Amino acid sequence: MIHVAGLTKFYGPIAALSDASFDVGQGEIIGFLGPNGAGKSTAMRILTGFASATRGTARVAGFEVHSNPLEVKRRVGYLPERVPLYEEMTVKGFLRYVTEVKGVPRMGRTAEVGRVMERCGLGEIGGRLIRNVSKGFRQRVGLAQALVGNPPVLILDEPTVGLDPRQIVDIRQMIKDLGKEHTVLLSTHILPEVAVVCERVIIINQGRIVTQDRLENLAGPGASRTLEDAFIQAISAERREEG
Amino acid sequence: MRNTWAVCKREFKSYFLTPVGYVLVGMVSAITGMAFTLSFLTFAKITQSPGQYSYATVPDFEETFLSPFLVFCGILVMFLSPLITMRSIAEEKHRGTIELLLTYPLRDREIIFGKYLAAMGMVLVMLLPMAVDVSIMSYFVNVETPVLVFGVVTVFLMSAAFISLGLFVSSLTHNQITSAVLCFGIVLMLYVIGNMGGDLPKQAPIPESWPAAAASVAAPAYVLARAVLVEMSLDAHAKEMAQGLFQPKDVAYYVLLSAFFLFLTFRSLESRNWRR
Numbered sequence: 001m002i003h004v005a006g007l008t009k010f011y012g013p014i015a016a017l018s019d020a021s022f023d024v025g026q027g028e029i030i031g032f033l034g035p036n037g038a039g040k041s042t043a044m045r046i047l048t049g050f051a052s053a054t055r056g057t058a059r060v061a062g063f064e065v066h067s068n069p070l071e072v073k074r075r076v077g078y079l080p081e082r083v084p085l086y087e088e089m090t091v092k093g094f095l096r097y098v099t100e101v102k103g104v105p106r107m108g109r110t111a112e113v114g115r116v117m118e119r120c121g122l123g124e125i126g127g128r129l130i131r132n133v134s135k136g137f138r139q140r141v142g143l144a145q146a147l148v149g150n151p152p153v154l155i156l157d158e159p160t161v162g163l164d165p166r167q168i169v170d171i172r173q174m175i176k177d178l179g180k181e182h183t184v185l186l187s188t189h190i191l192p193e194v195a196v197v198c199e200r201v202i203i204i205n206q207g208r209i210v211t212q213d214r215l216e217n218l219a220g221p222g223a224s225r226t227l228e229d230a231f232i233q234a235i236s237a238e239r240r241e242e243g
Numbered sequence: 244m245r246n247t248w249a250v251c252k253r254e255f256k257s258y259f260l261t262p263v264g265y266v267l268v269g270m271v272s273a274i275t276g277m278a279f280t281l282s283f284l285t286f287a288k289i290t291q292s293p294g295q296y297s298y299a300t301v302p303d304f305e306e307t308f309l310s311p312f313l314v315f316c317g318i319l320v321m322f323l324s325p326l327i328t329m330r331s332i333a334e335e336k337h338r339g340t341i342e343l344l345l346t347y348p349l350r351d352r353e354i355i356f357g358k359y360l361a362a363m364g365m366v367l368v369m370l371l372p373m374a375v376d377v378s379i380m381s382y383f384v385n386v387e388t389p390v391l392v393f394g395v396v397t398v399f400l401m402s403a404a405f406i407s408l409g410l411f412v413s414s415l416t417h418n419q420i421t422s423a424v425l426c427f428g429i430v431l432m433l434y435v436i437g438n439m440g441g442d443l444p445k446q447a448p449i450p451e452s453w454p455a456a457a458a459s460v461a462a463p464a465y466v467l468a469r470a471v472l473v474e475m476s477l478d479a480h481a482k483e484m485a486q487g488l489f490q491p492k493d494v495a496y497y498v499l500l501s502a503f504f505l506f507l508t509f510r511s512l513e514s515r516n517w518r519r
Contacts, residue, residue: 048346052516066516073348080346084339086253087261100249102345145343 001026001153001183002047002164004213007056009042009207016042018207019056026152029179030216031198032187035235039207040187047185048078060153074103077146077182081157084132084139091141092117092126095148102149112148120144120174136167143174154184162194172197189228195219201227205235246349246390251356254331256366263330264365267323269457272372275316279376282312305390305394309377313394316373318399319480320366321434321442324402328409331358332512333422351512355505359410390487397484400497401477403428408506412512430477437476443469 009017009196017039024030032040045051047058049069057064063071086094094118099109117123120140125133130141139159146154159175160168175197178184188194194215201218203211208235211218213232219227258264286308286312289296310510335341344354374395381391412426413419446463473479 017416045342050342050346050515069516070350073346076346078343078346079341080342083341084342086257086340087338088257089253097249097253098347100252101246101349103246204480 001028001061002122002185003057003059004020004043005057007043007046008048008054009039009051009055015207017046017053017202020204020209021056021208022202022212024185025181026181026183027181028200029184029186029198032185032204033189033191033194033201033202033231034187035189036076038204040204041157042207043124044078044155044185044187048076048155049073050078074149075151075153077148077154078148078150078218079142079154079156083140083142085145086139087131090127090129091122091133091137094130094141095144096133098145098148105133109134116144116147121145121170124162130188131178131186136163136170138166143171147178150181154178154182154188156184158187158189160188160190165187169191180230185236191231195227203231210234245359246353247267247357247360251350251360251364253363254358258327258361258365259357259506260314261375262370263326264354267326267365268372271319271323271369275370275373276376276397278315278378279312279373283310283380304384305487308321310384310394310482310487311388313398314478314481316370317398317485318478319422320370320398320402320490321405321430322427323369324362324366324405324409325412325423327362327369328406329419330413331362331410331482332414333416333419336417337419345515351509353507355512357412358434359406359505360408362366362410366399366406370398370402387487390485393489395479400484400494401481404477404500406444407501407508411504411511414508416459422470433475434477436472437474437479440469440476441473441479442473461511 001020005021006162007020007079008015012148020039021045021223028100032043034040042051046053047060047065049065057066059065060072061075063075065072086097089097092113095113096109099112104112117126120143122137122144123136130138131142140163143156143159156175160171163171172193175184175186179197183242186197198215200214201212202209211230215227218230219225225233258267260274283481286304289307290301293301332341335344377391377395405424407423409426410430412429413422414423416425445466447458447462449461450467453461474496476491480496484491484493
């Protein structure tokens with residue numbers, strides 16, 4: 001579903017991403033793991049067509065992001081890291097707008113807004129201004145806008161940051177459910193989250209992909225180490241190489 | 244088209260979901276209302292006793308009242324347009340919503356035209372009170388229709404140019420204040436430059452001591468530069484147009500100005516896709 005080859009992105013002289021390659025199959029939930037500033041957001045921004053890569057190709061559902069951005073954007077729902085929203089709009093008004101720009105047919109818009117609101121548990125706050133809703137609900141509104149139009153691929157940038165434990169559990173469950181119908185690429189630096197939600201893990205450090213494997217091969221009952229060990233090992237191996 | 248409309252609708256609504264829209268409409272209706280009343284009263288006084296105002300006979304209504312009033316409205320838009328467009332793109336960047344906007348399946352042109360149309364809609368709403376003033380007046384006074392229609396078109400064309408300039412400036416920055424100040428500065432500069440050009444001497448002031456060859460190059464260059472400066476004036480073209488005088492170059496001036504800055508806005512938005 002997602003195919004990334006040799007993706008490189010420079011911000012001035014700094015390489016935010018260097019020669020990253022990975023694949024995500026249909027219906028997988030992939031954890032994109034790495035310390036802060038590792039290049040997770042950069043990779044996601046390129047995949048969603050928000051930023052351009054310096055080199056390399058990224059394909060979503062067979063369409064190249066740079067040369068065919070519209071087709072890619074039609075198939076991707078994106079939750080950006082800081083969850084930017086139009087503060088002055090109501091939750092419902094905003095989601096209605098999203099159905100319009102995502103090209104949901106006029107007749108189906110009300111139903112679509114209802115569907116994503118129910119899916120994300122926004123039933124009671126539809127009429128509230130986004131400015132006035134809590135952090136947890138903001139996150140859900142962000143998730144709801146990504147779900148509008150039922151795109152096959154969901155790209156979620158740190159969906160649980162800043163939430164309380166209860167909300168984290170809720171959002172994780174929601175993502176797990178979403179994984180039944182969607183291909184999900186989820187970035188995080190919270191390890192237990194990956195263990196709970198994801199099937200496969202891509203570990204990225206200083207712009208390089210250092211490990212990608214199924215979760216049970218990296219850690220878990222069969223393996224001799226925990227995910228934490230695997231993570232620390234992966235990113236410190238990289239450091240040694242540099243040193 | 245549908246997407247342009249969706250962007251435009253959201254953008255236009257948000258002018259009125261925040262105080263910006265109400266403040267602008269209120270201010271403009273107060274200012275145009277006062278200007279209209281005062282200049283109308285002055286005109287009435289002139290018609291009573293033209294001699295006192297050094298007119299031989301009762302002066303032309305369109306020339307002494309209507310055209311200057313319409314040009315005044317255009318200049319008012321000129322000073323307020325930075326406030327309309329300062330948020331268009333800068334605010335999206337500041338809040339980060341640009342990341343949503345640019346990852347929705349929208350073409351750049353749909354985003355830019357949507358925002359452009361919304362800002363133009365805002366100008367129209369702003370000028371609505373003026374339209375009421377003028378239509379009440381034209382009920383009582385026999386106005387030359389071409390002057391009225393062309394005058395309104397002038398105000399509209401001027402606005403279109405200022406809005407596209409503002410949109411471009413807004414696309415350059417994250418900060419609304421920077422956007423407004425920069426736009427205001429450019430508008431003011433164009434305004435001043437034009438008037439300054441008119442004050443320069445028509446003949447090139449080239450010193451006698453210059454060799455003939457240098458003078459023969461400098462003189463035409465000076466004349467050309469002066470002509471460009473004069474034609475760059477933001478209001479000179481409007482003054483001619485508002486008198487009902489149709490000249491392609493005046494219309495072209497505003498249309499080209501709009502097109503030029505819209506083009507720059509496209510490039511500015513597109514620059515994110517340049518492979519660096």
